[in-house]
Amino acid sequence: ESYDMGGHDTYMHKEISEQADAVDRVLRGRIDDRFSTVHLGGLNLDAREARGVRRIKILGCGTSYHAGQIGAQLIEELARIPADAEPASEFRYRNPVVDPDTLYVAVSQSGETYDVLAAVQELKRKGARVLGVVNVVGSAIAREADGGTYVHAGPEVCVVSTKCFTNTVVAFALLALHLGRIRDLSVADGKRIIDGLRRLPAQITEILENEDEIKKLAAEYADAKSMMFIGRVRGYPVAREASLKLKEVSYIHAEAYPASELKHGPLALIEPAMPTVAIVPDDDLLEKNRAAMEEIKARSGRILAVAHQVQEKADHTIVVPKNENELDPILMGIPLQLFAYHTALAMGRDIDKPRNLAKSVTVE
Ligand code: AGP
Helix, strand or coil: CCCCCCCCCCHHHHHHHCHHHHHHHHHCCCEECCCCEECCHHHCCCHHHHHCCCEEEEEECHHHHHHHHHHHHHHHHHHCCCEEEEEHHHHCCCCCCCCCCEEEEEEECCCCCHHHHHHHHHHHHCCCEEEEEECCCCCHHHHHCCEEEECCCCCCCCCCCCHHHHHHHHHHHHHHHHHHHHCCCCHHHHHHHHHHHHHHHHHHHHHHCCHHHHHHHHHHHCCCCEEEEEECCCHHHHHHHHHHHHHHHHCCEEEEEEHHHHHHCHHHHCCCCCCEEEEECCCCCHHHHHHHHHHHHHCCCCEEEEECCCCCCCCEEEECCCCCHHHHHHHHCHHHHHHHHHHHHHCCCCCCCCCCCCCCCCCC
């Protein structure tokens, strides 16, 4: 991959289109079929040390923080290690308790985000072990961390991160699988996840082939002044990232909420002028998500669902291919990257350089 636009009108479109190849690259050479695991050479964490990890705390900003939220869920699901993600900018100002059994993971596309770097330096000063999940090779965060893994997304030029988000989540899936297989994840489950990972590039291509339909849907919703994004558990960080993408590039106001929280306040906002994007995976929360959509319809809200099958309660559904439940979040956000792109294009926005934003925030 290069800096050449390769026939695309924007880097955002180019980078969205590169995702199947990018995911292929982050997987390449790392899968070990013999033990149903993956090798992540640069972690600098041997099996005994990995078994001693009691908690994992992931730190990042913006899109990388959202990728870290999905990463934390993957680690909890596959490795059964308590894990959570927090904005690095908040973490370092609350005088955090640094526990020797906690593994800290700093996540960053550029590897230069000041808030993340400062959090890493503070953690190191307190004797913590910090890994980096970083895209830019040799960047400040990669150098400062004790070890880690590169996400191999290739150069990302558009201020709005797309392919690096996807690759970062895949890198977290690899980390979760690696830790899981050292701990209690069975060979069968390891194999199931590996098979799922291998299906991703073809499934991404399938999603991207649906661009014309997504473009039409973007035109349908571009009149909205504000949009609600909802999801539950695995779907919630997907909703958060899709909402960030839409506001960054189109300047349409968007809010993301867990669907379960609607009734605790945001339902008051629902009316025909406030459409909802609902992330509806075919998992154990499907019926709960359907119930949330029913609540929205009862208030005359318009719904665009991203789901594994057409949702009757929704006005429109973007159907995405099903993978293993744990890996579904990797795919479900991709059509919404195109949705944000086409909305912004229809509105004549400066897609690669949205107002007030910089690619890398190297100051506080
Ligand atoms: C991405 O769309 C954003 N522009 C922004 O939130 C970004 O993810 C954030 O500033 C963190 O950057 P990093 O991944 O390079 O650390």
